Amino acid sequence: MSTTGIIFSPIYYQHNPGRGHPESARRLHAIVSELKKNKLRGVGNWQFFKPEKAGLEDVELVHDREYIEFIENTCSLGGGILDVEGDTVASRKSFEVALYAVGGTLKAVNMIMKGRIRNAFALVRPPGHHAGKYRACGFCFFNNVAVAAKHLLKIFKLKKILILDIDAHHGNGTQEIFYDTNEVLYMSLHEDPRGFPGKGFTGEVGEREGLGYNVNVPLPFQTTDEVYLKAINEIVKPIVRQYKPQFILVSAGLDAHYRDPVGNLCVSALCYQEVYETVVSLASEVCEGKHALVLEGGYSLGSIGKIAVAAIAKMSAVQYIVADNIPETKERVRRQGESVIEVVKQVQKDFWNI
């Protein structure tokens, strides 16, 4: 039971959104080669597991049947653009690969719940957190994390799940899916969402049963380690300790790194390492260590390997030396970031003791 499971299959290379698209198969290749290069050995250890293909009934836990058929039909005709922005592009194999992305995420949570592994990182693509019930968005087809959360509620009868979204972009799909429930607490740290995706502001706090179970921390562009970690320490930690989730799902985007060509935050791999350490320790504090990371974005081919391996090293309690620069904080960005953190605390004080 001491293993960290890495869910991966070369099938994930077969989704191809086209030449020059940042969400390419090379991303996973970069992560897997860094992992193989660093044979992490120590207390916990890690092991690869193959995903299974999700059934339509799994995907329908979140998505509308018509939407699923729209993706299937588009792919059977050879592929095409799925969203109005023109960012989310399917190839012939994408539907099947997207079913494996959902299936890989389900495999991670099932194995953890059955005690076969301690925790997991599902290295899947296409990513999921922008996908809503009825629509593709931001390179995402099916919302892998959302399906896993619904599955934990339905099959394992859990009542409290945390989704922590540390992708550089707000997970508008995930927020929308769980906006009116207290069974899933959605917390997201992300870049100023005015440009994209247009959701993720501090005042979006959930509705009806879900009021108070949605926490957005929209950080200014170029936010660096110091302010990012302040948000983790002063907002994420206290709220997680009060909510006491039974399972932690992490929308593990790697695109907040300063080298990322798509994200606009500016944190280092060392910051990521500290965030992963926090997740591991919060999980052991509140839910017997049960947590799964699920890959979302992350496009800097030179950096995402070491960021993902830093996560796996923390999860399996082995040594991995991360070398990276820590970008300097601009005074203006620091002031803006600190004021965002204050606003979030004021807003969330109605629901949490922070």
Ligand SMILES: [Zn+2]
């Ligand atoms: Zn992103």
